[in-house]
Amino acid sequence: MLDKSTKPEAHKPMLFALCFFHALVLGRRKFGFQGFSRQYPFNNGDLTVCAAVLHNYLEGNPTVPFDDIRYNFGEIMYGGHITDEFDRRITNTYLQVLVEPKLLDSASDHVLAPGYKALRDGSFDDYKKYIEDALPAESPVLFGLHPNSQISLLQTQAADLFNQIIILSGGGGGGVGGVSKSKEQVAGDTVTYIQDRLPEQFVMLDIKAKIGAVTPYIVCGLQELERMNSVLAEMSRALAELALGLAGSLNISDVMDALISDLSLNCVPNLWLKLCGQVGPTGSYNRKNLSSWFLDLLLRVKQLKLWSDQALVLPKSIWIAGLFNPMGYVTACMQVTARAKSLPLDSMTVHTEVTQYEYETVPGQPEEGTYVHGLFVEGARWDKQANCLADSFPKELHPTLPVMFVKGVTRAELVTEGVYQCPVYTTTIRGPTFTFPAPLRTDRPAWVWVLAAVCLLCQPDQ
Numbered sequence: 001m002l003d004k005s006t007k008p009e010a011h012k013p014m015l016f017a018l019c020f021f022h023a024l025v026l027g028r029r030k031f032g033f034q035g036f037s038r039q040y041p042f043n044n045g046d047l048t049v050c051a052a053v054l055h056n057y058l059e060g061n062p063t064v065p066f067d068d069i070r071y072n073f074g075e076i077m078y079g080g081h082i083t084d085e086f087d088r089r090i091t092n093t094y095l096q097v098l099v100e101p102k103l104l105d106s107a108s109d110h111v112l113a114p115g116y117k118a119l120r121d122g123s124f125d126d127y128k129k130y131i132e133d134a135l136p137a138e139s140p141v142l143f144g145l146h147p148n149s150q151i152s153l154l155q156t157q158a159a160d161l162f163n164q165i166i167i168l169s170g171g172g173g174g175g176v177g178g179v180s181k182s183k184e185q186v187a188g189d190t191v192t193y194i195q196d197r198l199p200e201q202f203v204m205l206d207i208k209a210k211i212g213a214v215t216p217y218i219v220c221g222l223q224e225l226e227r228m229n230s231v232l233a234e235m236s237r238a239l240a241e242l243a244l245g246l247a248g249s250l251n252i253s254d255v256m257d258a259l260i261s262d263l264s265l266n267c268v269p270n271l272w273l274k275l276c277g278q279v280g281p282t283g284s285y286n287r288k289n290l291s292s293w294f295l296d297l298l299l300r301v302k303q304l305k306l307w308s309d310q311a312l313v314l315p316k317s318i319w320i321a322g323l324f325n326p327m328g329y330v331t332a333c334m335q336v337t338a339r340a341k342s343l344p345l346d347s348m349t350v351h352t353e354v355t356q357y358e359y360e361t362v363p364g365q366p367e368e369g370t371y372v373h374g375l376f377v378e379g380a381r382w383d384k385q386a387n388c389l390a391d392s393f394p395k396e397l398h399p400t401l402p403v404m405f406v407k408g409v410t411r412a413e414l415v416t417e418g419v420y421q422c423p424v425y426t427t428t429i430r431g432p433t434f435t436f437p438a439p440l441r442t443d444r445p446a447w448v449w450v451l452a453a454v455c456l457l458c459q460p461d462q
Contacts, residue, residue: 001051002124005056010104013120014054016127017098018073020112022047024094025078028143031153034379034453036090037431042080050077062181064104068125070095086423093450094144104352113142128293140379145453146379159461166265177331183264188246190263191239194294198236199231199301202308212309216332216339217370220325221304222313227324228304231297238269241350266290278326278427284428287461288334296322296459314370316362317403321458326426327435333370334408348408351415352438354382357403369407372385375424377401388441389420389449415439420446424456433440 005011017239025042030034053072057065073079074092082088102110103118111117119130134143140149179191194318201224211218217266224255244250250259262269266289273279278286287295300322306315334348357363359373376398383390419439426433438456443450 001055002127005055005058005114008121010064011055011058012122013103013118014058014069014099016118017112018050018054019047020052020118021064021073021094021098024143024191025091027103027138028090029144031143031149031297031453032156033086033428033430034145034149034152036087037434039086040087041080042081046081047076049160053077054306055180062100062215066099066101066330070099071204073099086430089450090453093447096445097200134212144448146452148392148397149379149453150394151312151395152397158222173412184260187242187263190266190290191243191246195239195292196237197298198239199232200385201232202304207308208311212311216335217314217329218312220323220328220332223325224327225304225308226300226324226335227275227277231272232301234274234275238271246356258457263290268293273389280432285427285433287428288459314365316364317357317358317359317371317373319374320372320421321426326424326458329370329372330406330436333406337368337408347410349411350416350436350438351403351407351409352440353407354387354401354440355403356384356387359403362403364405366405369405371403373403374458375401376406376457376460377454378428378460379433381450382440386443388443399459401456405439418442420449420454422449422454422456426458428457428459429459430455 002012010032022042025040029039029042050073055067057069057072070092071436074088074095078091079088083089096249098112100110102108104120106120113136116134116136119127132390140147204222204225208222209223238259242256242263243248245252245256247259250256259269261267262382268286268290270284270289272280273284273286276286278284288296299319303315303319303322318329320329323329330350334350335345337343338345355371357371362371362373365371377389377392377400378398379392380389381392381396382401416439420439420442421437422440423430424435424438426435435458
């Protein structure tokens with residue numbers, strides 16, 4: 001294929017860039033959700049077909065049709081596998097920076113990777129030797145990711161390994177003086193611990209009696225309270241039933257046995273996750289253990305109590321990560337603006353601005369829009385002094401974001417210059433946990449953050 005074209009001055013470097021792109025999308029998958037939100041079956045057939053397409057386009061056109069070639073590669077060939085729009089954005093961005101006119105200019109500063117230019121001429125053996133001798137060592141930087149991505153990859157692999165070891169070993173618990181506990185004893189201790197701290201359900205009749213005019217925010221708050229009541233009721237019922245079973249007052253059913261296994265392994269029972277909206281068609285979206293998840297639940301109850309005690313009047317800032325349905329709150333914000341300006345809701349979109357406030361210094365809710373806090377940045381950090389995105393500090397995987405201002409704007413009003421459309425996810429399991437895009441200010445090209453897979457998270461794994 002390398003020597004097939006009658007236009008080698010364009011064909012060879014573009015074929016080389018295509019092969020490099022193929023290597024990137026295959027290698028990027030190992031970084032898990034930071035690589036791609038979902039798993040895609042890219043294969044050598046994609047590369048072969050794209051190479052044939054490249055040859056035909058170069059032979060059939062007097063000039064190089066870069067836009068057509070990139071569209072065929074990114075939207076049809078490789079893009080045919082991709083179901084997530086932000087993953088498609090990654091592959092299209094690779095093509096945008098790799099397959100461009102500068103690639104054919106020997107005097108340009110175009111590189112495929114830091115310190116690695118495309119070889120523009122030579123035989124097959126020359127290309128093979130160039131790859132073997134000059135290709136940089138594989139690292140996250142080669143893919144456009146931050147070096148911290150390697151730490152996240154290793155942590156995930158280690159966590160998966162130890163989880164499998166615990167499951168295969170039966171999840172036996174430790175004890176004082178080297179005496180191990182059975183899983184029933186561990187589960188019993190966990191039942192007691194949670195029951196002693198489980199909050200009471202909210203009295204919805206009393207809360208509704210204090211409410212005046214019903215606004216979109218109040219509807220959102222009532223939905224959150226009702227779902228929290230459902231979660232607390234099921235937890236209370238299941239734990240009380242299991243306590244009777246462990247005491248011998250009830251027969252242990254299959255459901256109770258599964259609950260014992262989950263509690264002994266410090267895992268969140270699937271039904272509890274389902275009630276929280278943390279289970280979907282692809283499985284569980286929660287990566288926290290039961291201890292961390294329960295502490296998070298208590299904080300959610302605390303916020304809802306504060307909110308309900310003041311007749312669902314918004315507090316000075318909402319901990320958006322503590323909502324079961326954060327997109328419902330953002331939609332309520334857009335509804336309020338749409339009603340105030342007599343605009344259709346489907347013409348609205350989300351505008352965000354990161355403020356200088358921390359939660360303690362927020363003066364109160366703004367007249368238009370809303371303040372939210374509790375988000376984390378993955379793949380980058382927020383530079384308060386420069387008021388824009390910046391590279392992460394080493395070993396700081398999930399730096400916090402200051403309080404963010406959110407408001408609804410029409411699509412015509414949305415600022416697109418000097419911003420990166422940053423996806424917000426509820427957990428590190430991207431894709432199905434997508435909530436909304438948050439435009440963030442940047443002083444660098446947006447493609448830098450696209451390839452670095454920068455996003456905002458409501459909840460890191462720990």
